[in-house]
Amino acid sequence: MHISRRISLAAAGAGLALTTALLAPASATASAPGTGTATGLRVGPTGEIPKPxxxxxxxxxxxxxxxxxxxxxxxxxxxxxxxxxxxxxxxxxxxxxxxxxxxxxxxxxxxxxxxxxxxxxxxxxxxxxxxxxxxxxxxxxxxxxxxxxxxxxxxxxxxxxxxxxxxxxxxxxxxxxxxxxxxxxxxxxxxxxxxxxxxxxxxxxxxxxxxxxxxxxxxxxxxxxxxxxxxxxxxxxxxxxxxxxxxxxxxxxxxxxxxxxxxxxxxxxxxxxxxxxxxxFPSFAPTLTLPLKNRGHVNVAFSMQHLTDHWGWEGKGSPLTREMDESVINSNRGKVCDSAWKADPTVPEDSCDEFPFAATNQSGGQFGLRGKDCAQIRPDTPQNGRWNVTPLNDVTGRRCTIGHVPNKENGSVGGSLSAFYQNQRVLDDEKFWLAVR
Structure with missing residues (x-):
């Protein structure tokens, strides 16, 4: 999630030739964005609402x-x-x-x-x-x-x-x-x-x-x-x-x-x-609470549920910590949203939505990961009131995610994170949690 996002410039409906070069390590088998055949995964509320x-x-x-x-x-x-x-x-x-x-x-x-x-x-x-x-x-x-x-x-x-x-x-x-x-x-x-x-x-x-x-x-x-x-x-x-x-x-x-x-x-x-x-009170780690309203939120919830570290899930996974250095943030974004991400013509104004956020120390970029190492998914519009995610490669055993999310919905999460940092006075390297409800 970020303010400056990688956005598709292709005309609506234009076909894109995507290859298996987009995919994760050789041990993983997957299909290209827009042509995935893997069974969709349901995504629901994730994380814990904080209490005193x-x-x-x-x-x-x-x-x-x-x-x-x-x-x-x-x-x-x-x-x-x-x-x-x-x-x-x-x-x-x-x-x-x-x-x-x-x-x-x-x-x-x-x-x-x-x-x-x-x-x-x-x-x-x-x-x-x-x-x-x-x-x-x-x-x-x-x-x-x-x-x-x-x-x-x-x-x-x-x-x-x-x-x-x-x-x-x-x-x-x-x-x-x-x-x-x-x-x-x-x-x-x-x-x-x-x-x-x-x-x-x-x-x-x-x-x-x-x-x-x-x-x-x-x-x-x-x-x-x-x-x-x-x-x-x-x-x-x-x-x-x-x-x-x-x-x-x-x-x-x-x-x-x-x-x-x-x-x-x-x-x-x-x-x-x-x-x-x-x-x-800095000993109380704050929680960024997001509604489960758009595909950017779904990308976060899916990642919390399926990544091996369960980033941001209090009581189940590891906390996130803030990265304040803009040069590091931009570097994180570039490393994860690299050539492994190609715009999906089925997603309007598709953008590369990375998780963990580039503005955290847990970004895949800070672990030496690249786009090919991340789970690649396409959050789909809800069916019967429930959100569905189409995996575009083998999502098991991953530590990061790149999602195909409309630019505006991607930006809404980035804006929520920025406001959260300000309102909760989260300093550099300070930990926090997530809840998607």
């Missing part, structure tokens, strides 16, 4: 449990601290939630805005531009003089992180609910702060502007907005969120701080999509 993926558990950073407080209570009392408190993550065994699995919605949709972030408690899930996590916290109050626990509370914290593809801006949507409280856990106030970690990528923000009162059953809901400073072409960084809870006459010894796992490192760049800047 688990990034890892929500874990407090350098957590100091409340058990570490007890041995120090005498010292706190000597320092004049009558009531001290601590925050820790509620033990997994005590967590109760109805959501025990990843969201089923496609990855192109937002996971869910907090406070209704519907993912498994204690887990992060993410897509290319969106992430969602939740954690339950326990707040404990100690009397330093009696060395006893005199109060406590439980909270549910949720955060959604949404990245912008074309502005370099990203946001968080945050919520903190006070689920229960007892004893001295009174007059509680909460602060929520999110910041960037690494290289001064952006500034910090508070979700609801300082310490806010919170009572049992109440949810504090707010958000933060951050702007990538774009000091370099690309930059990776993580986020850090700190939740601080204080009670009347009480001193919090350490807040609850969590940083998402490494899979949720954010990458911002200003080179993937023209002059725009934008950010993604």
């Amino acid at each position: 993926k688990a990034a890892g558990p929500v874990e407090l950073r350098n957590e100091r449990t409340c058990d570490t407080v007890r041995p120090k209570l005498e010292g706190y009392a000597a320092a004049g601290m009558g009531k001290v408190t601590c925050l820790e993550q509620q033990k997994p065994a005590a967590v109760k939630t109805a959501a025990r699995s990843a969201p089923s919605k496609p990855a192109g949709e937002a996971l869910s805005a907090a406070p209704k972030c519907s993912v498994t408690m204690g887990q992060w899930y993410f897509t290319r531009f969106d992430a969602c996590g939740s954690v339950q916290l326990t707040y404990t109050v100690f009397d330093t003089r009696t060395k006893k626990k005199i109060g406590g509370a439980t909270f549910t914290a949720k955060q959604e992180i949404t990245l912008a593809a074309k502005s370099g801006e990203w946001k968080t949507d945050d919520s903190l609910k006070l689920d229960s409280a007892w004893g001295a856990a009174k007059g509680l106030r909460a602060v929520w702060k999110t910041e960037c970690v690494g290289g001064g990528a952006c500034g910090a923000g508070t979700a609801w502007g300082g310490a806010q009162k919170i009572s049992v059953g109440k949810t504090l809901h707010g958000g933060t907005t951050h702007k990538w400073k774009a000091g370099q072409n690309t930059q990776g960084f993580t986020t850090k969120t700190t939740v601080t809870i204080t009670g009347s006459g009480q001193i919090l010894l350490h807040p609850a701080t969590f940083e998402p796992p490494g899979k949720m490192t954010i990458r911002c760049d200003k080179i993937a999509s023209g002059a725009s800047v934008g950010c993604v």
